Amino acid sequence: MLTFLRKRATTSLLPLVAVLLGVFLLARMTGDPAALYLPENATEAQKETFRTANGLDLPVWQQLLDYLGGVVRLDFGTSLRTGEPAAEMALRAFPATLQLALTTMVLAVVISIVIGSYAAYRPNSLADRLASFMSMTAASVPDFWLAITGVWIFAVMLGVLPTSGVDASMLSWVLPIATLLFRPAGVLTQVVRGAMVSALSAPYVRLARSKGADSRRVVTDHALRNAAAPALTVAGDLAVGLVNGAVVVESIFGWPGIGKLMIDSILQRDFAVLQAAVLLTAVTIFVLNVVIDLCYALLDARVRDKALV
Amino acid sequence: MWRMLWRDKPATVAALVLTLLVLVAVFGPMLIGDEANAQDLTRASRAPLEVDGWLYVLGTDQLGRSVLARLVVAARTTLSVAVPAVLISLVVGSLIGMWAGYHRGWRETVAMRVADVILSFPSLLMAVVVLYVFSPSARNIVLVLALTRIPIYLRTARAESAELASRLFVDAARTFGAKSSAIILRHVFPIVLPTLLTVATLEFCFVMLAESSLSFLGIGIQPPDVSWGLMVSQGRTYLQTAWWLSFFPGLAIVVATVSATVLAAWARLATDPGQRWRLTLPRRQRRRAVPAPMEEVR
Numbered sequence: 001m002l003t004f005l006r007k008r009a010t011t012s013l014l015p016l017v018a019v020l021l022g023v024f025l026l027a028r029m030t031g032d033p034a035a036l037y038l039p040e041n042a043t044e045a046q047k048e049t050f051r052t053a054n055g056l057d058l059p060v061w062q063q064l065l066d067y068l069g070g071v072v073r074l075d076f077g078t079s080l081r082t083g084e085p086a087a088e089m090a091l092r093a094f095p096a097t098l099q100l101a102l103t104t105m106v107l108a109v110v111i112s113i114v115i116g117s118y119a120a121y122r123p124n125s126l127a128d129r130l131a132s133f134m135s136m137t138a139a140s141v142p143d144f145w146l147a148i149t150g151v152w153i154f155a156v157m158l159g160v161l162p163t164s165g166v167d168a169s170m171l172s173w174v175l176p177i178a179t180l181l182f183r184p185a186g187v188l189t190q191v192v193r194g195a196m197v198s199a200l201s202a203p204y205v206r207l208a209r210s211k212g213a214d215s216r217r218v219v220t221d222h223a224l225r226n227a228a229a230p231a232l233t234v235a236g237d238l239a240v241g242l243v244n245g246a247v248v249v250e251s252i253f254g255w256p257g258i259g260k261l262m263i264d265s266i267l268q269r270d271f272a273v274l275q276a277a278v279l280l281t282a283v284t285i286f287v288l289n290v291v292i293d294l295c296y297a298l299l300d301a302r303v304r305d306k307a308l309v
Numbered sequence: 310m311w312r313m314l315w316r317d318k319p320a321t322v323a324a325l326v327l328t329l330l331v332l333v334a335v336f337g338p339m340l341i342g343d344e345a346n347a348q349d350l351t352r353a354s355r356a357p358l359e360v361d362g363w364l365y366v367l368g369t370d371q372l373g374r375s376v377l378a379r380l381v382v383a384a385r386t387t388l389s390v391a392v393p394a395v396l397i398s399l400v401v402g403s404l405i406g407m408w409a410g411y412h413r414g415w416r417e418t419v420a421m422r423v424a425d426v427i428l429s430f431p432s433l434l435m436a437v438v439v440l441y442v443f444s445p446s447a448r449n450i451v452l453v454l455a456l457t458r459i460p461i462y463l464r465t466a467r468a469e470s471a472e473l474a475s476r477l478f479v480d481a482a483r484t485f486g487a488k489s490s491a492i493i494l495r496h497v498f499p500i501v502l503p504t505l506l507t508v509a510t511l512e513f514c515f516v517m518l519a520e521s522s523l524s525f526l527g528i529g530i531q532p533p534d535v536s537w538g539l540m541v542s543q544g545r546t547y548l549q550t551a552w553w554l555s556f557f558p559g560l561a562i563v564v565a566t567v568s569a570t571v572l573a574a575w576a577r578l579a580t581d582p583g584q585r586w587r588l589t590l591p592r593r594q595r596r597r598a599v600p601a602p603m604e605e606v607r
Binding site for chain 1: 426555
């Protein structure tokens with residue numbers, strides 16, 4: 001178990017470091033914050049003081065070393081915009097995104113298992129073809145269009161849901177989650193259906209049927225368990241992709257999450273906040289991948305034996 | 310192949326839609342391109358079907374320009390970003406992938422690690438950062454989308470060519486003294502190609518969505534150029550008064566991407582020898598044939 005974790009950690013740390021370096025260097029190329037934060041008629045001397053105060057006059061490699069040193073000490077710098085510690089801002093925005101993403105993923109998994117298994121139980125039936133077509137459509141609808149069409153229908157025309165923001169009632173959750181839900185639910189349904197079709201035609205399912213297990217049990221106990229592995233891989237990729245969706249959906253609905261924070265900090269050249277937010281996202285994705293690998297091991301006895309040795 | 314396409318009706322429709330889209334994008338701007346910029350405030354912000362004339366069936370925007378004509382012009386922009394981006398990443402990704410998979414060893418390790426790095430981060434966010442650094446032009450969008458999607462082809466091509474590298478016919482070519490580049494191009498490439506094309510069809514959908522999302526966020530195609538994503542974004546301001554401004558461009562995106570997905574699903578079946586029978590059987594027999602166990606099918 002520990003060997004497995006260690007091995008996984010070392011292979012995934014490299015991408016993590018690369019992302020950190022890449023974002024640092026790219027962020028430095030977006031332009032001079034001094035030009036944005038000081039008034040237009042600021043003198044060269046004032047700009048110079050601003051740069052010195054924020055360590056922007058040092059060579060890039062020295063800024064990088066300072067930054068990496070800070071990361072090791074869990075000091076992520078302060079926001080140029082608000083003067084708050086960047087890590088605090090990122091951590092404050094994080095739960096909002098996590099709530100959205102978790103709810104969406106849970107709903108997507110439930111929906112896809114139900115529809116996918118039902119469709120796979122009778123391949124090529126009308127229900128199956130309908131489910132396939134619907135899931136393909138759901139997987140390829142642009143989320144920003146869904147979001148504003150949703151706003152148009154439910155908020156502008158019917159007036160039953162709020163257009164944006166977060167309030168105490170659950171109503172403000174409906175549109176963002178519904179928007180985010182389409183893509184993962186559609187993709188996962190296709191994967192579950194495909195995996196279930198091949199699982200249901202496997203010899204062990206015929207055995208289970210021939211010994212008289214009722215069809216509900218065959219589907220839930222025998223076939224689903226084996227169809228879960230491919231679905232899990234895709235679910236992991238989709239969860240990473242949810243960050244893409246979150247950037248769009250959060251900026252449309254004014255949701256105070258990490259996606260909005262990242263877009264805002266790019267537009268305002270707030271390097272420290274951007275780096276903290278990106279690093280937090282990258283770490284989350286890294287943890288997610290490790291968790292998925294562990295789930296694999298729990299599901300599949302063949303992987304489990306290899307992992308535990 | 311055409312008969313196999315004809316058997317799958319949704320795929321036939323999808324192929325026709327995509328063909329029509331390409332024709333419209335190529336010839337449309339020549340025919341009604343001028344109308345897209347013809348302003349006429351006397352017929353500003355009219356709803357669909359309110360003004361006579363086929364140009365105005367989808368309504369007009371706040372400057373009285375025909376939404377239909379703008380859609381046609383935007384189709385060209387959208388395709389001129391999506392097609393090159395898909396082609397570049399297809400060529401680069403599959404060449405590196407086949408090379409890495411054929412040679413194995415350090416070449417494979419390096420290529421896969423780099424792919425992991427690119428894939429481990431949400432591509433849209435990467436594109437946002439990159440486009441903010443290097444001003445958002447159509448060329449930069451193509452480059453950044455191509456770069457972030459290379460790993461997809463790389464992985465597929467590597468997996469397939471690693472498997473092929475141990476096959477007998479590759480061994481035979483090697484014993485005859487063929488150069489590795491020749492083996493890859495003459496023996497590995499033709500077998501991997503169908504799979505890669507299937508992936509590319511699906512990627513076309515992804516790239517189009519990415520371009521429109523970027524344009525929507527304001528860092529993609531810049532006005533005065535138009536793309537579908539940008540039209541949705543511009544129409545958003547008038548959502549309360551003129552819903553058609555952002556509804557129809559979005560619908561165009563949906564139709565195009567759904568067609569690409571449906572066609573990709575068909576191509577996946579048609580290029581897989583183990584599954585192709587599903588398409589050649591008439592539908593009535595198909596239903597009975599599907600639950601057949603795997604061994605008997607083979």
